Amino acid sequence: MWQAFVDWLVYGLLGLSAKSHPAAALNFFIYDTVKIFFLLAVIIFAVAIIRSFFPPEKTKQILSQFPETVGNVLAALLGIVTPFCSCSAVPLFIGFIEAGVPLGVTFSFLVSSPMVNEVALIMLWGLFGWQVALMYITSGVIIAIIGGMVIGRLKLEKYVEDYVYQIQMGSTEIPSPTWPERLNYAKGYVLEILHKVWPYVLVGIALGGLMHGYAPADLLTHIAGRSNPFAVPIAVLIGVPLYSNAAGVIPIVKVLMDKGMAIGTALSFMMAVTALSLPEGIILRKVLKPRLLGIFFGIVAIGIMLTGYLFNWIL
Numbered sequence: 001m002w003q004a005f006v007d008w009l010v011y012g013l014l015g016l017s018a019k020s021h022p023a024a025a026l027n028f029f030i031y032d033t034v035k036i037f038f039l040l041a042v043i044i045f046a047v048a049i050i051r052s053f054f055p056p057e058k059t060k061q062i063l064s065q066f067p068e069t070v071g072n073v074l075a076a077l078l079g080i081v082t083p084f085c086s087c088s089a090v091p092l093f094i095g096f097i098e099a100g101v102p103l104g105v106t107f108s109f110l111v112s113s114p115m116v117n118e119v120a121l122i123m124l125w126g127l128f129g130w131q132v133a134l135m136y137i138t139s140g141v142i143i144a145i146i147g148g149m150v151i152g153r154l155k156l157e158k159y160v161e162d163y164v165y166q167i168q169m170g171s172t173e174i175p176s177p178t179w180p181e182r183l184n185y186a187k188g189y190v191l192e193i194l195h196k197v198w199p200y201v202l203v204g205i206a207l208g209g210l211m212h213g214y215a216p217a218d219l220l221t222h223i224a225g226r227s228n229p230f231a232v233p234i235a236v237l238i239g240v241p242l243y244s245n246a247a248g249v250i251p252i253v254k255v256l257m258d259k260g261m262a263i264g265t266a267l268s269f270m271m272a273v274t275a276l277s278l279p280e281g282i283i284l285r286k287v288l289k290p291r292l293l294g295i296f297f298g299i300v301a302i303g304i305m306l307t308g309y310l311f312n313w314i315l
Contacts, residue, residue, distance in 0.1 A: 079112025104152020239272030
């Protein structure tokens with residue numbers, strides 16, 4: 001219904017030709033903008049309600065009670081509902097170590113939390129369907145579990161900055177909000193997220209619209225199309241140094257797929273951008289020595305590439 005209205009608006013009311021590049025770009029921009037903002041508002045509210053049950057203090061308490069392998073799984077799952085931004089990585093890392101959470105378990109959380117982003121999940125669901133969104137969650141959680149287990153088995157505690165183990169943060173009371181407080185929190189969280197991401201959404205959709213209308217399909221297919229065996233590593237290498245909000249990169253991913261990029265390659269690019277950003281690396285350097293930081297980035301990058309190849313093979 002909404003697509004029919006947008007078609008009428010662009011091609012009927014405005015009188016633009018359906019075969020013209022500007023009309024295709026404008027149609028894409030209007031359709032995706034309203035659709036994405038609606039999905040963000042509705043589903044972020046539900047995510048916020050779930051998130052209100054898992055404040056950082058409770059997450060830390062839960063993870064400190066389980067052995068390492070079980071802890072890796074729980075940490076990866078909790079990372080889905082307790083996302084953090086780069087600025088909160090350091091205090092969370094210190095808090096987990098201080099509470100006795102094993103290093104590998106802590107890394108499972110650090111991988112899952114930014115990689116399985118609720119905004120990315122919502123937009124993937126809206127643009128590509130629940131199957132792609134489910135694959136995104138599953139792959140992110142598996143990478144987080146395996147990556148944390150590998151780091152835990154390597155016994156890399158000596159590559160954490162020495163001062164981290166000397167900090168005594170003390171215990172904090174775990175809040176237990178009432179349902180009205182949870183609902184107010186969810187409402188405020190929706191407004192907070194929309195306030196933060198709306199420029200990224202508009203810029204991302206605008207770029208996606210331009211690519212949808214103007215980008216040459218042959219060039220994109222040649223560089224990172226289904227026939228290029230090196231498409232996944234190329235996509236990850238391009239994505240790692242970039243810094244973008246998930247809301248801004250997903251509309252571009254949609255157009256890349258429309259132009260011929262395989263779904264695994266496109267998801268690898270998106271996951272590299274959201275999970276391995278340079279700002280996150282710079283901030284984590286405050287608590288990790290260079291060798292451990294490099295191992296962390298390397299393991300996650302390899303996991304993302306393997307996931308991309310697997311999705312391309314399956315689909």
